[in-house]
Amino acid sequence: MAEQKETLPPQHQDGQPGSEGAMAPRPRVWAEGRRGSGRLDGRVALITGGDSGIGRAIAIAFAREGARVAIAYLSEHGDAQETKRLVENEGGAARLIAGDVGDPEFCRRVVADTLRGFGRLDVLVNNAGEQHPQGNLEDITAEQLARTFRTNIFAYFFLTQAALPHLAEGAAIINTTSVTAYRGSPHLIDYSATKGAIVSFTRSLSLALASRKIRVNAVAPGPIWTPLIPSTFSPEEVEKFGAKVPMGRPGQPEEVAPCYVFLASNDSSYMSGQVLHPNGGEVFNT
Numbered sequence: 134m135a136e137q138k139e140t141l142p143p144q145h146q147d148g149q150p151g152s153e154g155a156m157a158p159r160p161r162v163w164a165e166g167r168r169g170s171g172r173l174d175g176r177v178a179l180i181t182g183g184d185s186g187i188g189r190a191i192a193i194a195f196a197r198e199g200a201r202v203a204i205a206y207l208s209e210h211g212d213a214q215e216t217k218r219l220v221e222n223e224g225g226a227a228r229l230i231a232g233d234v235g236d237p238e239f240c241r242r243v244v245a246d247t248l249r250g251f252g253r254l255d256v257l258v259n260n261a262g263e264q265h266p267q268g269n270l271e272d273i274t275a276e277q278l279a280r281t282f283r284t285n286i287f288a289y290f291f292l293t294q295a296a297l298p299h300l301a302e303g304a305a306i307i308n309t310t311s312v313t314a315y316r317g318s319p320h321l322i323d324y325s326a327t328k329g330a331i332v333s334f335t336r337s338l339s340l341a342l343a344s345r346k347i348r349v350n351a352v353a354p355g356p357i358w359t360p361l362i363p364s365t366f367s368p369e370e371v372e373k374f375g376a377k378v379p380m381g382r383p384g385q386p387e388e389v390a391p392c393y394v395f396l397a398s399n400d401s402s403y404m405s406g407q408v409l410h411p412n413g414g415e416v417f418n419t
Contacts, residue, residue, distance in 0.1 A: 139375070139382035141358065143368030149263050153185035153212045153360050160358045161385040162190040163219065167197070172398040174199035177251040179243065181205045181234050181292065182261030184213035186359030187309065190386035191258060191393045192216055196225025198394055200256070203228045203247040207261070212360075226251075234261050234288035235280075237295075244295040254299045256397045259289040259331075260309040264324040264365055278323050285327035289334060302346040307396045308335050310408060312355040315417040328353075332408060339406030348405040350396045355412025357384045379414030 146155055153160060178195050182188040183204030189212070192202045202220060204227055206213050213229045220227040228250045232239040247254055262285045267273050289308060300306075313321055314328035331351060339349035356362075356375035362383075363371055375383025392409040395401050410417065 140372050141374055141383065143372045145366070145368050145371065146360070146364040149364045150182070150185070150207055150209060150261075150360055152209055153189070153215070156358075156360060156363060160186060160190075160360075161387045162186075162390075163193045163197075163387055169197035169199060169223075172198045172394065172400065173256075176200045176255040176397070177203070177247065177253050178256035178258060178397065179203045179205065179247050179254060179292075179296065180258040180260060181243075181288070182207075182309075183258075184209050184216050184229075187354060187357060187386045187389050188258075188260045189216045189219070190390035191260065192227065193219050193223060194387075194390040194394050195256075195397065196220040196223040196227070198398070199225075200397075201226045201251050203230065203243070203250065205230045205232065205234060205243045205261070207231065207233060209360075233284075234292060235283035237291040240288065240291040241295045243292065244299065248299060254296055255301075255304050257293065257296045257300070257304075257306045258309070258393060258397075259292060259306070261288060262309065262324075262327075264321050266320040266365060267322070268320065270322055273323050281323045282327055285324065286330045286334065289331060293338070300347055303399075304347045305397045305401075306338065306342075306347065306349045307393055308349070308351040310335070310351045310353045312353055312410070312412045312415060314353060316415065335408065336406045343405060348396075348401070350401065350404060350406070351408045352389065352392045352396070353408050353410050353412065354389050355384060355410075355415060357386060357389055357411075359386060375413065378412065382413070384411060384413055
């Protein structure tokens with residue numbers, strides 16, 4: 134069932150999280166002609182890393198289903214404004230909040246801003262992340278280790294702690310983990326460790342919140358074409374990105390976003406503590 138191999142043009146960006154506007158080709162973040170069905174009517178979602186890539190696709194998909202969205206992002210203001218425009222094109226409303234989710238004070242401020250603007254919070258999407266490849270474990274500095282863990286897992290704790298007092302029965306929390314949590318990555322050891330921690334965080338939090346009828350699930354994307362890729366890897370690695378999965382190509386953000394719509398909506402009302410795997414055909418029995 135393998136598809137024909139697809140390659141990307143060699144390219145590189147200096148500095149994370151990277152710019153979607155500088156990518157060639159641009160990631161596909163919305164499926165043209167796809168219509169919503171009101172599955173998120175009246176709901177408010179907070180999405181971290183929502184300015185580009187998977188986060189942008191989630192914001193657009195949520196807006197199409199009737200949600201209003203608050204978008205937290207680090208510093209890519211141009212990308213964030215473009216996401217806001219795309220959300221509004223779907224008839225939705227968006228608020229943009231810039232800052233570092235690794236800072237617990239910023240996480241409290243993001244939640245307060247969302248409540249001030251929209252009056253409620255129903256869906257929390259912990260999605261922001263960063264990765265820094267190293268050839269050997271010994272090359273991972275204490276500073277890199279702390280930074281990766283602060284962005285990729287500490288922030289999930291900080292933001293969830295800030296949001297929980299405002300989440301009512303029927304709310305949903307969705308965490309972005311990764312295929313690397315299941316198959317590992319020799320050059321992304323610290324990143325993979327954080328993604329494994331997110332799986333355990335999801336499972337444990339789902340049990341802790343079950344009595345409050347708040348569902349907690351996760352999505353583990355495989356190789357998806359987002360700004361993180363050219364801002365992480367060399368041009369030669371970008372050209373081969375995604376070629377090794379069974380489908381023979383990288384995925385697009387628009388192919389991942391429906392997982393989040395499903396987990397945010399009542400369609401997944403009997404699911405909690407679970408992980409969905411949009412990864413190009415890799416199979417994991419865990």
